[in-house]
Amino acid sequence: MxxxxxxxxxxxxxxxxxxxxxxxxxxxxxxxxxxxxxxxxxxxxxxxxxxxxLQGISELRGISVSGGTVRIGAMVTQAELLASADLKAAAPILHEAAEQIADPQVRYMGTVGGNIANGDPGNDMPGLMQCLDATYELEGPSGKRDVNAREFYEAAYMTAREDDEILVAARFDAPKGGYAYVKQKRKIGDYATAAAAVQIVKDGGVCKSASIAMTNLADTPIFAEAAGVALVGTAVDVAAVKAAVAAMQEAIEPVSDNRGPIDFKRHVAGAILAHAIARAWARA
Structure with a gap:
């Protein structure tokens, strides 16, 4: 049509x-x-x-890494994320995630702003931005305002952005420690059945802080705060990982669809998160 x-x-x-x-x-x-x-x-x-x-608006483009703060213009493409050496050094989790988004053809056109502003629970960037505790910059007829990514998503395709506003950029403090973005999907280019974004800071063999977000397991991306808390103060051993997975399971609300029934999605979510925690811990 x-x-x-x-x-x-x-x-x-x-x-x-x-x-x-x-x-x-x-x-x-x-x-x-x-x-x-x-x-x-x-x-x-x-x-x-x-x-x-919005393709003709140059002020919506550009990646800035300055003073420990990363700022990404709304019209930056996934391909530009992958091409930025500064961004890869400052926030490698974004590079790892962008490699898994759809295919090269999509990545050359798909934008960060479109991915995070649309409110689609299957998109990769919203959960990543929650994991990074990002702030979204919005501009409208009344001026500019900031909204935290963890407060931006209200329901599927519904966000805190007003209809007369434009999302102009996302910014966050450059993350520290180990990272992982792990995604399970049925085929190349598909949305995730489940995906996990994890950032872990290690101090003396003990987890000092942890941030965890999940994708496509509810009407919105899920910042699984309790799952991160379950890791803090531990050596991220088997018991700690099980506790984090259990806390995550309490936060998500998967539904049955063509990617599988609810029990299958919960199983995949647990396996994905455990794998992401192990990878992030090894890199911390």
């Missing part, structure tokens, strides 16, 4: 884009990489009169 008719806009600045959104209200939608919106338009599941393409 093909989309219904619409007016195409390609603004050159965030200010211009916001002006178009303000002028057309609910009839306008922004598009970043387009991997979610375009298929919905083709299936006539999304109908809109005005499409606002």
């Amino acid at each position: 093909i989309p219904g008719s619409f007016t195409y806009h390609r603004p050159a600045s965030v200010k211009d884009a916001l002006g178009i959104l303000a002028e057309h209200g609910d009839e306008a939608r922004v598009i970043a990489g387009g991997h979610s919106l375009v298929p919905m338009m083709k299936l006539r599941m999304a109908a809109l009169d005005h499409l606002v393409d």
Whole structure:
């Protein structure tokens, strides 16, 4: 199928884009990489009169690593994440995750901002950003505001971003210690059946801090705070990992679908998390 008719806009600045959104209200939608919106338009599941393409806005691009803070513009692509040596050195978990997102064709067009702003529980970046305790920078007609990634996701495809706002960047402190992003999927290019993002700081053979987030196991990405707490103060032995997995199981709410029944998803989630913890601990 093909989309219904619409007016195409390609603004050159965030200010211009916001002006178009303000002028057309609910009839306008922004598009970043387009991997979610375009298929919905083709299936006539999304109908809109005005499409606002953010590709021409240079201020939404760029990766900055300065003073221990990482800032990634919303229109940075997954391929650009992989190409950035500075980002790989500062936050290697993002490089590891980007390698597992879809395929090269998608990674050359798919953007960080589109991935995190869409609210799709199957996307990889939202859980990663929760693991990294990232802050999202939003800009709207009332000015700029920040929203923590762990507070941004409200339900499937529903976020704290207002319809007249644009997500312009994500920023976070460069993580320390060991890391892992482990993802199980049915085939290349598919969403995860389950994925785990883990950051661990080790001190004297003991876990000093741990951050854990899970993907595609509920209506939103899950920051499994209790799972991280279960590792703190331990040598991340078998008992500690089992406790972390048990805490994670309390946090997730998988549903049965074409990726498997609930019990299978819970089993995969436990195996994925245990593997991710072991990898992060070995790197810490």
